Amino acid sequence: MHIDARTLEDGSLVEGDICIVGAGASGISMAMDWIGGPYKVILLEGGGFEYDDKNQDLFAGKNIGQNYYPLRSSRLHYFGGTTGHWGGYCSTFDEIDFQKRDWVEHSGWPIKRSDLDPFYMRAHKIVELGSYNYSLPYWQYEQPYMKTLLPNEDVVWNKMWQFSPPTRFGVKYRDAIVNAPNVHLYTHAHVVDMKTDDQVTGINEIITKNFEGRSLRVRAKKYVLACNGIQNPRLLLASNKQAPKGLGNDHDNVGRYFMDHLEIKSAEMYLFKPDRLILYALTGKPRAELSITAAMQEQHRILNGTASLTPLKVARKMHPNIENWSKEDPRESLKREHGSYIEASKNLRLEKISGDLYDAYELFTRMEQAPNPDSRITLDTEKDALGVPRAILNWKLGSLEKKSIRKLYELIGIEMGKAGVGRIKLMDYLQDANDANWPDFTGGGWHHMGTTRMNEDPRTGVVDANCRVHGLNNLYIAGDSVFATSAAPNPTLTIIALTLRLSDHLKEVVAKPV
Amino acid sequence: MNRRDFTRITALSIPGIALLFQGCKNSSGTFEEALSLPRTLYKFIDPKEIHEIGKAYLALSPQEADKIKLTGLLLNGRNDKATQMNPSPDQAIEMIEANIHEDFRQDRTSIIKGWILATTEARQCAFYTIIHN
Numbered sequence: 001m002h003i004d005a006r007t008l009e010d011g012s013l014v015e016g017d018i019c020i021v022g023a024g025a026s027g028i029s030m031a032m033d034w035i036g037g038p039y040k041v042i043l044l045e046g047g048g049f050e051y052d053d054k055n056q057d058l059f060a061g062k063n064i065g066q067n068y069y070p071l072r073s074s075r076l077h078y079f080g081g082t083t084g085h086w087g088g089y090c091s092t093f094d095e096i097d098f099q100k101r102d103w104v105e106h107s108g109w110p111i112k113r114s115d116l117d118p119f120y121m122r123a124h125k126i127v128e129l130g131s132y133n134y135s136l137p138y139w140q141y142e143q144p145y146m147k148t149l150l151p152n153e154d155v156v157w158n159k160m161w162q163f164s165p166p167t168r169f170g171v172k173y174r175d176a177i178v179n180a181p182n183v184h185l186y187t188h189a190h191v192v193d194m195k196t197d198d199q200v201t202g203i204n205e206i207i208t209k210n211f212e213g214r215s216l217r218v219r220a221k222k223y224v225l226a227c228n229g230i231q232n233p234r235l236l237l238a239s240n241k242q243a244p245k246g247l248g249n250d251h252d253n254v255g256r257y258f259m260d261h262l263e264i265k266s267a268e269m270y271l272f273k274p275d276r277l278i279l280y281a282l283t284g285k286p287r288a289e290l291s292i293t294a295a296m297q298e299q300h301r302i303l304n305g306t307a308s309l310t311p312l313k314v315a316r317k318m319h320p321n322i323e324n325w326s327k328e329d330p331r332e333s334l335k336r337e338h339g340s341y342i343e344a345s346k347n348l349r350l351e352k353i354s355g356d357l358y359d360a361y362e363l364f365t366r367m368e369q370a371p372n373p374d375s376r377i378t379l380d381t382e383k384d385a386l387g388v389p390r391a392i393l394n395w396k397l398g399s400l401e402k403k404s405i406r407k408l409y410e411l412i413g414i415e416m417g418k419a420g421v422g423r424i425k426l427m428d429y430l431q432d433a434n435d436a437n438w439p440d441f442t443g444g445g446w447h448h449m450g451t452t453r454m455n456e457d458p459r460t461g462v463v464d465a466n467c468r469v470h471g472l473n474n475l476y477i478a479g480d481s482v483f484a485t486s487a488a489p490n491p492t493l494t495i496i497a498l499t500l501r502l503s504d505h506l507k508e509v510v511a512k513p514v
Numbered sequence: 515m516n517r518r519d520f521t522r523i524t525a526l527s528i529p530g531i532a533l534l535f536q537g538c539k540n541s542s543g544t545f546e547e548a549l550s551l552p553r554t555l556y557k558f559i560d561p562k563e564i565h566e567i568g569k570a571y572l573a574l575s576p577q578e579a580d581k582i583k584l585t586g587l588l589l590n591g592r593n594d595k596a597t598q599m600n601p602s603p604d605q606a607i608e609m610i611e612a613n614i615h616e617d618f619r620q621d622r623t624s625i626i627k628g629w630i631l632a633t634t635e636a637r638q639c640a641f642y643t644i645i646h647n
């Protein structure tokens with residue numbers, strides 16, 4: 001069922017069993033999971049069904065740290081959320097990503113990789129991926145022409161990826177949500193405040209607003225914030241009437257530990273014999289990226305990361321993401337990003353004729369960022385048009401990320417030497433092991449993780465292992481803001497897996513009499 | 515290269531090495547060329563860069579800035595062995611390639627001017643730098 005909140009009387013009250021705030025990848029995944037059940041689900045979406053510039057402007061904010069994409073254009077504010085722009089790259093986190101690593105401060109989740117397996121499997125269907133199988137032999141059996149670059153995987157292994165079409169949630173799931181009798185979708189219901197009881201032990205009511213000046217009050221047994229890694233902490237911090245430091249923020253963790261994946265060109269790989277290396281090629285079919293084994297990460301005390309391969313002649317024609325995605329209007333940024341790919345692939349077609357395209361590759365890193373409490377989201381004194389303080393992002397990178405990137409390629413280079421297949425050259429910015437600076441083309445993956453991190457200890461985390469905000473009995477968080485560490489892969493598959501896990505948990509909790 | 519040749523070459527003395535440079539030339543070029551041309555690298559590294567790598571290596575290992583010493587290191591992997599045999603340029607190339615492979619296996623590598631190289635490759639670049647200075 002769909003209700004446009006602009007058509008309601010100002011101050012209307014709606015009530016339900018659970019209230020999900022935000023209809024993006026995680027909010028829609030959860031709502032879909034409740035369709036046909038006995039519970040009334042209220043799904044609040046700040047935007048409408050289409051892009052709208054005025055609504056999008058509610059996401060504008062400042063960047064004061066490491067150069068980053070404009071906050072206004074790095075997330076989408078309408079039904080379907082940022083899946084309207086995502087690229088569909090999917091892979092699972094590794095076991096080591098959930099472990100406490102003594103060389104990575106603040107690492108460790110209260111859950112294990114195996115806890116997520118059944119949910120990864122379900123998430124696969126939602127983003128329309130193939131079989132839930134990330135083993136190389138499985139895919140080589142399916143596609144025998146996928147040959148590995150290196151003969152053994154003791155140091156460098158082949159991490160498999162799969163590609164969603166990419167599923168545009170706003171299109172794919174709109175009818176199912178709108179036609180579900182027990183899901184009540186309210187569009188133009190932008191949440192501006194969450195009110196608690198006097199003791200601040202739980203949420204009593206959520207308030208939404210829109211540009212027509214119609215506010216809506218929503219009450220439910222359980223509330224789930226699924227607004228994304230910047231808006232989740234922003235909303236917690238801005239809901240500060242009863243809790244002056246913001247909700248769930250008794251220990252000053254909300255908004256801290258902001259992480260993105262470092263996505264940056266890092267090295268050039270030269271082969272003795274040209275090879276198309278189809279296993280690593282971007283064709284839409286599953287492919288591999290080169291990664292360092294857990295044992296080697298431990299031995300060298302580095303973060304998890306992967307390297308993807310693009311023919312050098314093509315890659316040299318591509319502009320860095322941080323340069324393409326510099327416009328405040330997300331549609332403009334997307335156009336520039338696509339333009340860069342189109343220009344480069346034109347070059348691919350031309351170069352193919354000369355036949356020497358596959359003798360050299362650019363190695364592009366996707367590196368985990370170490371959790372850093374100083375890398376954070378805070379509130380500005382400036383407010384958006386609906387009266388909520390805007391977000392300020394201070395993205396901070398540390399030295400471990402750089403050391404890890406350098407080591408990643410050193411290890412790949414040595415393995416290539418052992419195998420006699422070619423050589424690697426690091427880019428200038430990696431050549432001096434003592435140089436802590438980052439080059440202008442340093443970018444992130446548009447992944448906003450860690451800002452309401454998961455930890456069983458309220459002093460070091462915002463949510464517990466069930467994604468419940470510490471200290472509040474009925475507020476939960478879905479999305480990558482709960483990630484304790486970021487691992488190397490893009491986050492959406494893991495976001496959805498965690499959301500489905502939360503969904504199962506809530507079904508149990510809501511079923512219990514209060 | 516067979517095992518017997520390899521043992522003979524790795525027993526090369528420094529005066530013996532000096533003789534190697536005297537006019538020894540065959541299909542692969544002179545003995546000097548065999549030592550100074552990193553066959554694994556020349557496909558994608560131009561001479562100017564090889565020269566730069568060599569310079570950088572010598573700055574890190576100034577004690578090796580000597581043609582004779584480098585020859586011993588390139589062929590033997592160590593410079594403390596004596597030898598009786600004059601390897602041909604082709605044999606020298608084979609020996610060097612074996613050393614490069616062994617360097618990677620034994621983690622005798624370094625990052626020079628961004629390149630992840632076997633020590634033997636870096637020494638070849640150094641040799642190139644010395645003879646082209």
Ligand SMILES: Cc1cc2nc3c(=O)[nH]c(=O)nc-3n(C[C@H](O)[C@H](O)[C@H](O)COP(=O)(O)OP(=O)(O)OC[C@H]3O[C@@H](n4cnc5c(N)ncnc54)[C@H](O)[C@@H]3O)c2cc1C
Nearest residue numbers: 022024025026046077078081082087088089191479490492
């Ligand atoms: C260019 C680009 C490429 C990407 N490519 C990939 C990729 O290849 N692979 C990958 O895994 N990830 C990728 N991502 C990231 C991916 O889009 C996000 O991880 C994912 O969309 C996050 O899901 P979410 O539900 O947490 O947030 P979103 O999808 O952003 O959804 C949040 C929803 O909440 C709504 N909302 C926000 N605030 C409020 C409020 N106050 N009140 C009511 N509603 C609100 C929003 O309108 C939105 O609908 C990419 C992102 C970008 C920008």
